[in-house]
Amino acid sequence: MAEIIASHFQGETLLDVFMGGGSVSLKGKKVGMRVLANDIAYRSKIIGEALIKNQTEKITEEDVYSLFVFNENAGFIQKNYVPQIFIPQVAEFLDMAFENARNRESPKKELLLLLLTKYILSLRQYGAFQVGRQDNEMLIENQEIELLEMASESRGKKVRYNISHPLPLLLKLKDQINYGVFNNGKENEVYQMDCFELLEMLKEKGNKIDTAYFDSPYFNSTVYSAHYKILDEILEEKRGVEIDDKAFNVKDTLENFERLFSLSEWIPKWVISMGYNPASDAGIKGEELLSVVQKFRDADLYEMEHSWAINNIASKTGKRQSENVEYLIVTK
Numbered sequence: 001m002a003e004i005i006a007s008h009f010q011g012e013t014l015l016d017v018f019m020g021g022g023s024v025s026l027k028g029k030k031v032g033m034r035v036l037a038n039d040i041a042y043r044s045k046i047i048g049e050a051l052i053k054n055q056t057e058k059i060t061e062e063d064v065y066s067l068f069v070f071n072e073n074a075g076f077i078q079k080n081y082v083p084q085i086f087i088p089q090v091a092e093f094l095d096m097a098f099e100n101a102r103n104r105e106s107p108k109k110e111l112l113l114l115l116l117t118k119y120i121l122s123l124r125q126y127g128a129f130q131v132g133r134q135d136n137e138m139l140i141e142n143q144e145i146e147l148l149e150m151a152s153e154s155r156g157k158k159v160r161y162n163i164s165h166p167l168p169l170l171l172k173l174k175d176q177i178n179y180g181v182f183n184n185g186k187e188n189e190v191y192q193m194d195c196f197e198l199l200e201m202l203k204e205k206g207n208k209i210d211t212a213y214f215d216s217p218y219f220n221s222t223v224y225s226a227h228y229k230i231l232d233e234i235l236e237e238k239r240g241v242e243i244d245d246k247a248f249n250v251k252d253t254l255e256n257f258e259r260l261f262s263l264s265e266w267i268p269k270w271v272i273s274m275g276y277n278p279a280s281d282a283g284i285k286g287e288e289l290l291s292v293v294q295k296f297r298d299a300d301l302y303e304m305e306h307s308w309a310i311n312n313i314a315s316k317t318g319k320r321q322s323e324n325v326e327y328l329i330v331t332k
C-alpha cells in the first residue's frame with residue numbers, strides 16, 4: 001500500500017500531515033525524500049523521533065538490559081491499571097522500565113519508549129485495551145493452567161507473554177525496530193501539532209514542500225485517542241490525556257477538508273487517502289471528496305482495494321451491496 005501511495009510523490013520534500021504509525025513517512029524516507037512528519041498524538045511523535053528523524057542510533061542489547069535497572073518511581077501503572085489492564089508483575093516492570101527510558105537522551109529515549117509501546121501492544125489481544133481483565137484476574141488468582149486450557153491459540157499466546165519474563169520478547173521487538181532505522185542523508189523533521197496550525201506555521205516559515213500526504217482519520221470511525229486512551233496516559237504518565245483529534249471523525253468533516261486544502265495551496269502536489277464503507281457509513285465517498293479537492297485544483301481518483309462483507313451480499317441477486325472502498329486522490 002505505502003508503495004503505491006509513494007509512487008505518486010514528486011519532488012524532494014514530503015510533508016506527511018497525519019503520520020500515525022509512520023509507514024508512509026518511512027517509505028518517503030526510503031525513496032530519498034526529506035520527510036516532515038506530523039501527528040497530533042505523542043504516541044506518533046515517538047515513532048517520528050525514533051524512525052524518521054533518527055538516522056543512525058539503534059537499540060543495543062545493553063539498552064534493553066538498562067530497562068531492568070531498579071529505580072524509585074511513582075508506580076503510575078501499578079496504581080492505575082491493575083488488574084483491568086496488567087497483572088502486578090508486568091505493571092511493576094513497566095513502571096521501572098518507563099522511568100529508565102524517560103531518563104535517556106533523544107533519540108534513545110524515543111527508541112526505548114517505542115520498544116515499550118510495542119511490548120505493551122504485544123501483550124494484548126488485537127492490541128486492544130478493552131479486553132484482558134478477566135485473564136488478569138485469573139492470573140492473579142494463580143489459575144494460569146485453567147486459563148491456558150480454555151484460551152484460544154491467539155489468546156493463549158498473549159497469556160504466555162504476560163506471565164513470561166519480558167527479556168526475550170523485548171530483544172525480538174528491538175530487532176524489528178532497528179530494522180526501520182536507516183540514514184537517507186536528509187534533514188528529516190518531526191512535529192506534534194494540529195494539522196491546521198502546522199500548515200499555517202510551515203507556510204509562514206517559507207518552507208519548500210513538494211508533496212503533501214493526507215491520511216486523516218475516517219468520518220464515523222473509531223477516534224484514535226479513544227482507542228489508545230490507556231497507552232496515551234501511560235506515555236504521558238497522567239490520567240485523562242486530552243487530544244483534539246476529532247475534526248475528521250465528526251459531521252463537518254468536508255468543511256474541515258476544505259479548510260485543510262485552502263491552507264495547503266502553496267504545496268504543489270497533494271496525495272489524499274480515504275475510504276468509504278456503506279455498511280457503517282464510515283469515511284467519505286470518493287466523488288464527494290474529489291469535488292472538494294477540485295474546488296482548488298484538478299485531480300484523479302484511484303481506487304485502491306475493495307473488500308466485501310459476506311453477510312451483505314444480497315442472496316437473490318448475488319450482488320454485493322456493501323462495498324468497502326479505499327481510494328487515493330492525487331492532484332495533477
Ligand SMILES: C[S@@+](CC[C@H](N)C(=O)[O-])C[C@H]1O[C@@H](n2cnc3c(N)ncnc32)[C@H](O)[C@@H]1O
Binds near residue numbers: 023196224246
Ligand atoms: C489514519 S491515521 C494515519 C495513518 C498513517 N498514514 C499510517 O500509515 O499509520 C490518522 C492520524 O491522524 C492523527 N490526527 C487526528 N486529528 C489530527 C489533527 N487535527 N492534526 C494532526 N493529526 C491528527 C491521529 O492521531 C492519527 O494518528
